[in-house]
Amino acid sequence: MSKPVYGKKAAESRKRETRSALFWVLVAGIILFLAWTPFQTALFNGQEMSFEKPIFWASILSCLLLFLWIAHSFKSIQLKDQRDWLAVGVILLPLTYLISLLSAASQVLAMNMVIINCIYATMFVIGLYTLRDKLGNRIIQNTIMTVAYLIVGFGFLHWFGQGKTAGAIAKWFSNTVLNGTYTHAVMTDSNGLRLTSVFQYANTYAAFLMAFLFAAVFCITASRKWYGKAFHSFMMVPIIVSLLLTLSRGGLVMLPVVFVLLLLFLKPAQQLLWILYCGIAGIASLLISKSVTELGLQLNETFSGSSALKGWGILIGISAVVGLIGWAIQSFVAPKLDKILGKWSSKKGSSLWIPIGSTVIGGLLIFLFIGTGLKNILPQNISVRLENINFNQHSVLERFTFYKDAMKVLADYPIIGAGGGAWASLYEQYQNNPYTSRQAHNFFLQYLVEVGILGFVIFMAFILYIFYKYIRGYMKGTEEDRNSHFLYLIIVLSILMHSILDFNMSYVFMGILVFLGLGGMAAVMEHKTLAKWKVKDSTARGVYSVVVGLGAILVFITSIRYVQAADAAMEARRVVQVSTSYEEIKAPIDKDLSIRPSHPDSVLLLASLYQAVYQQNQNEDFYNASVGLLNKALKDEPHNKAMLRSLIKTYEMKQQPEQAYDVLIQNAPKFNWDIEWYQDIILQGYELGMKALGTGDHAKKDEYFKHATDAFAKVQEGIQHLKTLPEGQLQGNPFENSPEMILHAGKMHYMMNQPEQAVNALKIGIQDDLSQPSAQEIVRWYLAALQKQGQSDEALLEKLKQADPNAEQNIKQLAELQF
Template sequence: MSNYQYRKSSNAKPKIEKFDFSITQWASVFGMAIFFLFFPYQSGLFNGFTYDFEPPIYEAAMYVSAVFLVVLAYLSRNMKFDCPEFPLGTGMVLIPFVYWISSFQAVSYHNAVVMVFVTAVYAVFFLTAQSLVSTRATRLAAELILYVSGYAIVIFGLLNAMGHIYKKDAIWFTSGAYRLTSVFQYSNTYAGFLLALLLCAAFSAVNAKRRVVSWLHAFMLVPIWISFMLTYSRGALVLLPVLALAFVVFLRLDRQIAYAGALLVSAAASFVILGPFTERYVEIMQIVLPKFDGDPAKLRSVWDWTSWQNWLLLLAAAIVTSFLTVAIRAAQPWLEHRLSRLEKFRFSSFVLPAASALLGALVFWIMFGSQIAGKLLPQSISERIANINFRQHSVLERMTFYQDALKVSADYPLLGAGGGAWNALYEKYQNNPYVSRQAHSFFFQTLVEVGWIGLLIVIGLIGIIFAFYLRQYWKERAEQPGHFVFFILVFSILAHSMIDFDMSYVYIGALVFFSLGVLGAVYRDNVRLPRFSLLNQVRWRYLYPAFLGLMSVTILIQVYQEYTAAHYYQRALTMAVKEQRPLHELLDPLDKAIAYSPAHPTYNYVKIDWLSQAFRQTGDRSYALQAKELIERIKSTESYDRMIILSKYRNHKDLGEYNELMETLEEGISKFQWDIQFYETAIMEYALNGNSVKATDPDRAQIYWNRGMELYEEILRREQLLASLPEEQLQGRSFDVTPFIRQAVGQILYGQGRYEDAVSMLQPLVESDLRDIYNRIGVRHYLAALHKLGQSDTELMNRLIEADPNEHAYLELLLQ
């Protein structure tokens, strides 16, 4: 049963708005609502490509796949193949498909499979929104879901900021500031989310049809602003005025003024209270947050006066903003009338944005070119804003990430290196020893994972939807339809995702692709594609839904296998840590985990590690051989896993396979070119191997020693490269000649008869702690080299023998 409502459009043609009630449609909408309201609290479903983040993603994927089966029941009956829904949906399905194809050449097969699951979830949200959000009622439901979800996350963050609840890492203490992160546990992503939510809320506050809805959105502007400022995110702050001015272009002149007014009023109210609010916020955090890992949080009572002062400040500013915004909204009819003549000019939409840009730049220059900002804003915030420039370390580091991503794509140009490839490969291609398991850009990370083909599919789909939507939207721009809020949301998040890894959060990704689906659905009935009309016939129309259903069931089964494997793995850890079970009992659940997920590096590494420990404790060679077999199998799918390579090295050492051992270390150096530990271990092994064969095969000893010295020279070369980095750019991990390397190189120089060089190399170890055996080895060779030069150091000799009386005999043996 359906009825139709007519409304006026800008072309003076009646437009039909359909209101159908379907149980499957509304059940599916309700299922999507459950996801957005409950799953974000699992760290935003962050995909960090480690086991710790995987179980919540598996749970979400299984839930979404099950809901999609209900969606398909509706889609199979109501889909129109001769409208853009079919080609756009097919384009979306291509994204997980290209991730699946790329997984066959993936450098990390397990991570590639996880990304297939994640992109399949995104496809489900896109297809669901395209199919379900087809009427004004369902669009309002979708809008309500996203706002309730977003506002709940803001309130959750503020509850943490007031000390009433505590979630680990919901607030970071870094660089001398308490940075708010809410559910995401990463302040920059939270800032990107708040940026989109703020711009959406301001639009709805001035565009809502009902005054009470406008008041509610306006009320949330101040909490969002305060939360946004407490993230201390400079990138999001720079993007805010740029995006606000970009969106203003798409509004009528009266709405432009109202939109800018709502943002300015809420910003002014927020900055008025920001100083005292931040002071109390810092005071609360200094008490609440645990000083050490494992300590409990000291939560504040709901009646705590310090917290209540902040709540009252927030409430007062929010109420003032609400009334002023509603007043601005009430003035819109008068503004529309007064500006109607100006509206007729061709470029009238650009007048206010251009004037606002000039005025904003002037205000920024006045505030931060003088002491005004320091008086209006808390010192920590004003200093962070004043330091915004293109030479700051975060900008330089991101540029390095992007350049390194292009290096990876040059070797994997077409289909990329598979999902999670950046996490696996970045240390091979990195310019300096930074640590970043994310490329800090959705588009560069996509390029690394699925190559130029995959990136073009993603950009092409988004670009086509934007072009299709905006072309149709501009025709009815005068009516200012409320669904423009979905465009604001998508564009804002994607803009921020260009400089950070927001889309690595499955919740954020689902939000974006769900909103893209809405944009694709809004005007789908305005365009007809006759060439696809044949598919509307009964004998063809069920093929596409059947295909999607088959894919959904397949994904559901595979995800369930991974989820079951995670359950068995967790059981094995519990038995090992809490129950202290014997090895044969521990291996039972661990083997089941590996059986369900054979390519999971963590499960295999833990088993390898347990078998290696058993070998060292019992001397039973069969354990080491089992570990070797497991290493060879998992390395075929995880060839860039650092822990697997180290396990292979230790296994060869256990089995006395020294040639294979050195090959493994050389492989580690080639794949982790800034990991000083690989250099340390390799140089030491070359030194020891040279010492062990120098009497029987001096030529081979020289080959070992020469290679050790080549690695040492490579370390010195790379140190010079680091010295050439811009002063503002952080180096990352330490990459220096360590005492361990120094004593290993000293041994090589001594073995080569370069005694003066050995003395020079080992001299810094003279003042080291001689209780450390490695320091004693270095000092022993130092004294031996001095002896060869006809010199001595009696005091140092006495210290060495005092640390270990056996050193006298060791030194005599070395001199012989």
């Protein structure tokens, strides 16, 4: 007997209510995720162990959101149109990182990057479907803007010296609060104090501010409520002032570029309004920038409640004025402007004239601020940064060097790349000069190095296809359609454009914003139904849900285990500070390594533990354990210098200098500009050669001396190369000869019966002041080498005699030595 009709309706109603409840739980989850993530400062640079755990937690939360989405949207999954197939295409992005594990320079960093790209793919898929709902889309957009404004306020709390207050708030969200203060929310470098807010890096904060400056302008023009227009206008001044306080030249350079690109999407009336709002807020910001800067510099040195209150008063007061002006313009001027320019807007190409004009005006303003005295209205630290914007400035030249070096890496790993974290692992092998930079300062080149040409082509095709289809749909859509998801275009375009110059996408939060934004763009892009697609909806959704669900379960379990491993690693670090117990220290390390066998931090800690015990009791089991652990880990992390140094130390403890020297020689090409590595090769090569000479093994002596003198020759080549760097480019780390290197290289050439090479090497180290014994010894060997060639330097000999009365006799003895 069939059920009554009203029973079926009730069941359907319950299903709808369940799906609706799941949807809003999903939206709430996205909101909490977006609010929590920025305070984790999840910068993926392969250096800070404390940054790993937030990444893994973000992965766990994103998987939970994906499970919620599958539960809610299962029946709506239909791979019928082009938008739906993007949900399949995005899976290729983490897959390319997974493939790159085959040739990864660092298995640990590469695996971390696989997980990060799974987070991005998840956020894209959720955004693609969730942001089609009008109310859900509006809530997410409001959340994004709220989080952005909170980050701006968070930055000013630190700028005005109220870091303890901000830290008391952030400690509930973040593990980067130390001594009650969020770490490096105001950073210090050679330019002085720079505002960074939650990002701890000024240039990325500048990229973020640029995106949300334009987002605020858009929200002014799109808001229907008076308080929305006023509040978004109000926030423009804090955003612009914050941008100035970052002292980011890249941000100031890319700002007008992105602004002009966004203007091209707008009608002439809207273009004029955008220019007007930015102009008003910009002028207001410049008027208070000097006082806000000076107050911040004082308050970060010595806090004063009255000065902080004054700073807030200036900032809020001028922002309120701009907010009122913005509300008035949008309420009364904007409608009239739209009517006046209505006919012009309908003409073909009308949207081009104002962007072209703004480009000219922008160029003029740049000239005025950089090339004239107008820059004097700015604070000194900001005006100095503006003066230094040129292609001969050291940071520009250094970036070009990074880019060239990245192409060298690509040449050796062309197809599938060198895995996630490849640049951080490999840059020392390919660098042009001895800089230190674990980021390539270009997201696209860094991505290319990590996944190779195959992965990069897939990524760029994915991105460009979304932009192409979104723009086509935007051009054909109504005003309401255009405004509904334009915020996502602003965010994605701003961050990606700035990422040409910096490593913004190494911040997981920024990556989440970009991929959620791409999902939002794809949700409303122009699309077509795939007519040739013959698979049943139920089959398509079943296969897709199973594949995605199983992948999410695998990532979920892996992330949980990695969180446990990260906790164990941190526990080991804590225990080693308070305990000397071998068992207590080893237990958490073993837990980490049982999950991540080659995790560098724990490998190094356990190796040092084995070494310490071996030194105490000379039990060879601990020596063998240290060597075995390091050699095994180095198979996955062959470019980890700290592990190699630890292995060398282990061999030296066992009085096995030959094995230690082999490690130095075999790995020297990985660290072409590490002067300490070369120095160790030269000095230890000399010692081993002398040891072989003492045993009568002349072949072995020559072998060691050859390795050492070759290393010395490479140092000389490097020194000469550094002289060819452009005038404005910084060299980086020191790379120069030491007296010990020169002396030992000269002696080795001499003892290999190469007097000419000995003269050339020793001549480098001759000094005017011969009071030091090392300086005298260099001259003695130099003069002996000259004598071997039948030459002399009487003036230098007389000078040496003044410091060493027995100089002539000592030189004669050296000249008579036979090797």
